Amino acid sequence: xxxxxxKTQGTVQTTGHAWDGDLQEFNNPLPNxxxxxxxxxxxxAVVYWIFYPAWPVGTGYTTGIMNDITFxxxxxxxxxxxxxxxxxxxxxxxxxxxxxxxxxxxxxxxDAGYAEILGDAEMMAFTRSFAKGLxxxxxxxxxxxxxxxxxxxxxxxxxxxxxxxxxxxxxxxxIADGRYGFMPPFRDALDEQQIDDVASYVLSLSGHEVDTASxxxxxxxxQSDTGGCYYCHTKAGTGLKSQGAANxxxxxxxxxxxxxxxxxxxxxxxxxxxxxxxxERRMPAWSGRLxxxxxxxxxxxxxxxxxxx
Amino acid sequence: xxxxxxxxxxxxxxxxxxxxxxxxxxxxxLKWGILTFAYGVYFLLPWLRWQRNVxxxxxxxxxIGSRRFYLFDLVVHAQDLFWLAGLLMIAALLxxxxxxxxxxxxxxxxxxxxxxxxxxxxxxRLVQGDRVARMRLDRAPWTANKIVxxxxxxxxxxxxxxxxxxxxxxxxxxxxxxxxEWFTGTAPFPAYATTLFLTATTYVMAGLARxxxxxxxxxxxxxxxxxxxxxxxxxxxxxxxGEGAQGRHRITRELKTREQRQARGVGDCIDxxxxxxxxxxxxxxxxxxxxxxxxxxxxxxxxxxxxDSLGWERGLIRYTSEKExxxxxxxxxxxxxxxxxxxxxxxxxxxxxxxxxxxxLELAVTQVRQPLFxxxxxxxxxxxxxxxxxxxxxxxxRVAIMMRGLAGAELDVxxxxxxxxxxxxxxxxxxxxxxxxxxxxxxxxxxQFDVIPQQRQEIGxxxxxxxxxxPGGEH
Numbered sequence: 001x002x003x004x005x006x007k008t009q010g011t012v013q014t015t016g017h018a019w020d021g022d023l024q025e026f027n028n029p030l031p032n033x034x035x036x037x038x039x040x041x042x043x044x045a046v047v048y049w050i051f052y053p054a055w056p057v058g059t060g061y062t063t064g065i066m067n068d069i070t071f072x073x074x075x076x077x078x079x080x081x082x083x084x085x086x087x088x089x090x091x092x093x094x095x096x097x098x099x100x101x102x103x104x105x106x107x108x109x110x111d112a113g114y115a116e117i118l119g120d121a122e123m124m125a126f127t128r129s130f131a132k133g134l135x136x137x138x139x140x141x142x143x144x145x146x147x148x149x150x151x152x153x154x155x156x157x158x159x160x161x162x163x164x165x166x167x168x169x170x171x172x173x174x175i176a177d178g179r180y181g182f183m184p185p186f187r188d189a190l191d192e193q194q195i196d197d198v199a200s201y202v203l204s205l206s207g208h209e210v211d212t213a214s215x216x217x218x219x220x221x222x223q224s225d226t227g228g229c230y231y232c233h234t235k236a237g238t239g240l241k242s243q244g245a246a247n248x249x250x251x252x253x254x255x256x257x258x259x260x261x262x263x264x265x266x267x268x269x270x271x272x273x274x275x276x277x278x279x280e281r282r283m284p285a286w287s288g289r290l291x292x293x294x295x296x297x298x299x300x301x302x303x304x305x306x307x308x309x
Numbered sequence: 310x311x312x313x314x315x316x317x318x319x320x321x322x323x324x325x326x327x328x329x330x331x332x333x334x335x336x337x338x339l340k341w342g343i344l345t346f347a348y349g350v351y352f353l354l355p356w357l358r359w360q361r362n363v364x365x366x367x368x369x370x371x372x373i374g375s376r377r378f379y380l381f382d383l384v385v386h387a388q389d390l391f392w393l394a395g396l397l398m399i400a401a402l403l404x405x406x407x408x409x410x411x412x413x414x415x416x417x418x419x420x421x422x423x424x425x426x427x428x429x430x431x432x433x434r435l436v437q438g439d440r441v442a443r444m445r446l447d448r449a450p451w452t453a454n455k456i457v458x459x460x461x462x463x464x465x466x467x468x469x470x471x472x473x474x475x476x477x478x479x480x481x482x483x484x485x486x487x488x489x490e491w492f493t494g495t496a497p498f499p500a501y502a503t504t505l506f507l508t509a510t511t512y513v514m515a516g517l518a519r520x521x522x523x524x525x526x527x528x529x530x531x532x533x534x535x536x537x538x539x540x541x542x543x544x545x546x547x548x549x550x551g552e553g554a555q556g557r558h559r560i561t562r563e564l565k566t567r568e569q570r571q572a573r574g575v576g577d578c579i580d581x582x583x584x585x586x587x588x589x590x591x592x593x594x595x596x597x598x599x600x601x602x603x604x605x606x607x608x609x610x611x612x613x614x615x616x617d618s619l620g621w622e623r624g625l626i627r628y629t630s631e632k633e634x635x636x637x638x639x640x641x642x643x644x645x646x647x648x649x650x651x652x653x654x655x656x657x658x659x660x661x662x663x664x665x666x667x668x669x670l671e672l673a674v675t676q677v678r679q680p681l682f683x684x685x686x687x688x689x690x691x692x693x694x695x696x697x698x699x700x701x702x703x704x705x706x707r708v709a710i711m712m713r714g715l716a717g718a719e720l721d722v723x724x725x726x727x728x729x730x731x732x733x734x735x736x737x738x739x740x741x742x743x744x745x746x747x748x749x750x751x752x753x754x755x756x757q758f759d760v761i762p763q764q765r766q767e768i769g770x771x772x773x774x775x776x777x778x779x780p781g782g783e784h
Contacts, residue, residue, distance in 0.1 A: 119724040125737045128695075146679030159683040159691070250686030259684065306683070307691070307721050307741050 052083050071095075102130070110293040114168040117300055124304070131301035134294055138286065139302075147305045151257045153281075158305045161252040163244040166309030170241075172299040178285035181244040185278030186227065194221050198229065199271040203258070205237040205248045208267065255279055326447070327520060327591035329430055330440035330583070334610025340417075344424050352472070355479035362703035363732040371481050377733070383664065384733060386701060388671060395660040402656055406649040408533045410641050411542040411628075416530065416603035422522050423603060425473070425515035426589060429466055436462045440586055466516045467508070474507030520590035524601050534600060539632040540639035544604050546595040546626050547634065551578035557595075567621060577625055583615055584608035584626055594626055670706065670730075672760050672773040673697040677739075681778050689719075689745045692777050696722075696738045696758060700730035707763045710740065714756030715777060718744035727763065746779050753778050 013027045030038075048054060052064040063082035070080045071091040081087045093099055105126045109117060117123045136145060139157075143149050147157035155163060163181065164174045186195060194217075200210040201218030221227040223235055232245035239245035246254060253259060256270040286295060359368035359381060370379040378385035385392060407414050416423060437443045437458050449455055478500050479487055490496035491504070514522050523530050537543070551557055553576030560579050564570050567577070578595065585593045587608060590601040594608045612626040630639040677693035685691050700706050707729045712720045720726075721741040730736060740758070754777045761770045 121725050121728045121736050121738055124723070124725065124739070128737065128739060144679070146677065148680035148683065156680075156683060158680055158693070159685055161686045247686065251684060251688040252686050304723065304739055305693075307723075 127300045131297040155254045160306050165241045176287040179283045181281040183279040187276040195275050199268045328440045328443050329589045330586040332587040332610045336606035336610050355484040399656045402653040406653050408536045409646050413604040417605035429515045432465045470508045470511035473511045474504040478504045542628050552576040583611040587611045669702045669768045671699040672771050674773040674775045689743045691743045694740045699735035703732050706730045709761045711759040
């Protein structure tokens with residue numbers, strides 16, 4: 001390749017101008033391939049102006065002659081527009097191969113009952129992959145990507161405890177209409193000793209070893225109109241589903257971080273905090289934001305997370 | 310353009326045109342045979358139909374969309390793609406092995422570049438005539454005759470290039486449908502891009518670049534030379550016989566018979582130049598082993614033709630080795646060839662065994678890691694797993710999902726404890742495992758998922774390992 005010497009140069013062309021008597025400049029023209037590539041790009045640009053949006057004109061722009069993208073906008077109106085990538089994306093989201101395949105599954109899900117979906121491995125697999133996105137967009141900000149929730153704030157959806165019921169109908173109602181969970185603060189209604197006693201009793205319900213005298217006093221407050229705890233938590237302590245009241249007899253704690261507390265005193269302290277301060281939690285309704293089919297998918301997804309009821 | 314002015318410095322050597330002359334002979338016939346076979350396979354294979362219970366009716370189909378490669382009765386799933394690594398390894402080892410023994414056989418007889426260039430040369434000869442006619446035509450002014458001949462050549466080249474690209478594309482979809490879609494403008498974009506790209510490369514490589522591809526672009530050309538030794542078979546000119554003591558000489562009145570020539574110390578080479586004229590890379594084999602030589606053996610055919618016409622023995626140019634040319638004997642049974650051979654054999658056996666033992670049923674277990682575990686209302690711990698089940702057979706299989714290895718654990722797969730796997734289909738199932746660990750047991754415990762076919766007993770149970778995580782352990 002370096003043997004080009006000798007067979008090429010004759011006299012070298014100059015620009016024909018001499019400075020300081022003898023200072024000249026070589027005229028090295030551009031290589032042809034470069035020049036023709038450049039002309040090609042110029043030609044390309046002209047063709048582009050004709051077909052695609054290109055020049056700003058006043059407050060608008062030239063749209064080009066390709067007015068052929070038809071899509072359905074978010075209001076459901078059919079629109080035809082000049083070439084632009086946003087319309088292409090919308091069109092693809094509605095008519096693309098994957099979109100059609102998704103729609104086919106969505107239609108199947110919309111037509112199927114819960115029992116049918118739960119028994120069909122194919123539909124369950126679709127639900128898991130599709131609803132994972134729905135869950136991530138709508139639910140994960142509070143409940144976490146895997147549905148594990150946040151202690152004290154948002155319930156864990158991956159366990160087998162269901163404040164508002166774990167059957168598919170109940171889960172669907174929760175998602176569609178939202179929930180409002182409320183426990184009044186008792187710091188004014190009960191004195192320090194009574195709150196301490198109620199905490200002892202509550203811990204005894206889930207098998208903790210407590211001062212029996214204190215627990216007995218607490219039971220009296222819990223089961224009578226003094227505290228009135230049983231209105232929602234029932235006399236057995238298992239909780240009324242209609243109120244979203246926690247089952248106090250199981251090992252799951254969603255407000256007071258009992259499993260995370262080291263000593264018994266600490267456990268009692270976190271329970272006392274809840275009794276004193278009360279609880280107020282609100283989950284918004286999703287029926288206006290999500291379609292019935294999407295709520296159905298999320299219902300099945302959440303149901304499957306913890307095993308459901 | 311200014312470049313036609315005298316002076317601009319040229320940064321690369323202009324290609325010296327090569328006008329290979331046609332030749333007949335045993336190697337040419339062999340090469341036509343290989344070419345016909347290779348073209349037959351390549352161009353017809355996408356059209357071959359194949360009976361399958363499940364899947365497309367095309368014998369060879371690389372279906373990217375459904376992540377399956379169909380090769381006759383073999384269905385290669387995405388998980389089997391390491392076979393491709395095996396195949397590439399075998400191809401590389403075969404190249405090493407063959408090159409170590411017989412030199413650049415691949416280049417000369419099997420390489421696409423050689424095959425397609427041969428076809429392009431054939432077209433060129435058909436339209437423009439043989440070497441001398443082509444040289445004359447190139448020098449001639451642009452008359453109507455030249456325009457027609459040149460234009461026709463390039464059109465036929467483009468046609469071959471297009472069909473080459475089209476055929477390659479047809480391997481990736483149902484050939485009859487894809488072809489119709491391609492011409493009606495409804496094929497996917499990659500089909501157009503692939504076809505047109507390969508059309509362009511075929512046309513440029515085989516029509517315009519030709520021997521420059523082998524000399525300047527091809528890495529194999531360079532590293533195959535590394536595997537050469539003095540025993541490797543090469544196409545070589547027998548200088549001792551050809552040159553004699555006084556060098557080669559054309560046939561003249563005084564130097565006609567072999568006896569006359571030998572008496573004058575002149576070799577057998579009559580310097581007719583036929584071997585140079587037929588060379589597709591434009592070299593003179595009499596200058597010895599050169600990097601440009603693709604071992605196509607056409608110069609052997611050319612020289613043999615001349616020797617036959619003179620009534621002298623063949624083999625002035627022949628397959629030989631450097632050792633033999635120096636008067637020695639070459640041996641092919643050497644540690645290098647034996648080593649390559651053994652490794653090649655091992656790779657082939659390994660691949661064939663692996664393909665022959667393709668699992669009919671596959672299970673892959675993925676742990677759900679968010680949350681890694683949850684505490685249940687009765688104090689037990691729950692872990693979740695995604696089971697990926699693949700049925701690689703052509704029949705549906707009903708399987709039961711079980712687990713073992715954790716005493717007292719409960720497996721919950723919802724309503725899917727027994728599930729039907731469609732033929733050539735895979736599915737993902739979420740499994741939850743609940744286990745009450747003793748107080749002192751912390752950390753992680755291994756166990757197994759079992760997938761048990763409930764009919765078709767010849768397909769055995771398959772297992773997949775999994776780990777159960779407990780709170781407070783080292784993860």
